[in-house]
Amino acid sequence: MDDLYDDAARERLVPEPPKRVDAPVRTPFERDRARLVHAASSRRLAAKTQVVGPQSDDFVRNRLTHSLEVAQVARDLSRALGSQPDIAETAALAHDLGHPPFGHNGERVLAEVGDACGGFEGNAQTLRILTRLEAKTEGAGLNLTRATLDACTKYPWLRNEVTPKFGVYVDDLPVFTWMRQGAIGSRQCLEAQVMDLADDVAYSVHDVEDGVVAHRVDLTTFDPAAVWETVREWYLPAASDDQLDATLAGLRAVESWPQASYDGTRRSLAALKNLTSDLIGRFCGAVQHATFAASEGPFVRYAADLVVPEQTRLEMAVLKGIAAHYVMQADDRVALMERQRELLAELVAVLADRGPDALDRQFADDWHAAADDSARLRVVLDQVASLTDQSAVERHSRLCP
CATH class of the missing domain: 1.10.3210.10 (Hypothetical protein af1432)
Known part of the structure; x- marks a missing residue:
């Protein structure tokens, strides 16, 4: 190849x-x-x-x-x-x-x-x-x-x-x-399309898995009507209840879809892992089949495009909606996210004010080389983006007493 x-x-x-x-x-x-x-x-x-x-x-x-x-x-x-x-x-x-x-x-x-x-x-x-x-x-x-x-x-x-x-x-x-030499407008190359789809597949399945294990999601008892509102708000504004109901019915027909609530046993964890494996195979298999049906290839760079069936997009959106509704929109999560936003905004402000004295050496060098305030702000964003969750908290604690 x-x-x-x-x-x-x-x-x-x-x-x-x-x-x-x-x-x-x-x-x-x-x-x-x-x-x-x-x-x-x-x-x-x-x-x-x-x-x-x-x-x-x-x-x-x-x-x-x-x-x-x-x-x-x-x-x-x-x-x-x-x-x-x-x-x-x-x-x-x-x-x-x-x-x-x-x-x-x-x-x-x-x-x-x-x-x-x-x-x-x-x-x-x-x-x-x-x-x-x-x-x-x-x-x-x-x-x-x-x-x-x-x-x-x-x-x-x-x-x-x-x-x-x-x-x-x-x-x-x-x-x-x-x-982008050789690219066609704003079209993704085939390999970027594969990466993009793999990201969608992984987080649509794995975020639900994490939510189940954390006892925030129960795939046997969740409220579809509430989830559909989140699906429309976050992912598919035009999706109807009937469309999403039919999509969920298709997912529930997957043989490994749970029939009992997750209870933390090895058996239930193994069942959950089997579900994630089956869903990943289902999504990738559907895309592979549709892509081969649409083109003879070769499936490289700009010679062809990945084809994602609409049903696959719907199924991934339903799973993402479940995780978004029960995990990302949970009250404790929303409160934590508000504090995180305050912390990062304050950290950017103090770093922009203090400049190179508060930056790591490589970013301090970039600050000195910057031509204007806009370039210096970009350096600050580079510094903050490089931090981990914990190092951001620690640096904020040190610089913003």
Whole structure:
């Protein structure tokens, strides 16, 4: 399958000399994956919120375990389609690198306080980390191949008024332009589509699993009417009750759907794991079948697109709605999120005021090199986004007594 990727796909922004003759022989895409695995930003994901805080329970997922699970789904689907699995896996490992402390809650805060410098978006921050902030090659971050960087780009466009999501800040536009050579408008490459779907599959299934184990979700007794309102508010505004009722009936027909409430026994935990496995297989199998039916391929870069059946989108949205309603919108969670937003806003303000004296060395250097207040605010956002949940709390405690 490597011969499906041309020299442009393998190109790096900064040319690299040949490796030692005694070094292991690896493809450029295998090297990309290794660089991601060893990146400091990857390690920090272990202490960043996925749905609930990493310190709240030994079982719940954090951003790193979520990324590993997304990577497994992406690799398997990519291999089944005949594309390069190392590219899809690396993109999946990288897809949440740009998330700040406290997950999407923290992302919203930084977007608000960073409006003067072009806002903040976790996916744009991921590109910035991969191409600038991670230390591997001076001036090029990890210096990944064009194909891998493109696969990491979930939203390949600048900030605009149409959608709050975007994948590049204005000052990172040069590397983005280089990366998108050969791309068609704002279309995702096939490998990015695989990463995007794998993310949807993983968190639609695993967030429910975490909610069940935390005794916040009971798949045998939850209130569909309440969940449907959350589904419409968060994911599918036009979905009707009849449509969602039929979708739930289809999910409940899955053989491993629970018939009894989770009770913490090994038997019930095994049953829950079987359900997650069956659902992942159901979603990926449906997408693979639809994609093969729509095109002869090859399923690489811009030669084809992933096809996600509408029924699969509905089923994932129902699962995401269950987790959102019973976990993310729980009263204790809402109160905690409010405090987290206050903490991050205060931390940005004090760092912007104190400047390099309160920043880590690499960000202090960026501050001194910044040309204006907008650039200095971007440095502050880079610093705050790099923190884990706990280090954000500790730095706030130290700087904001």
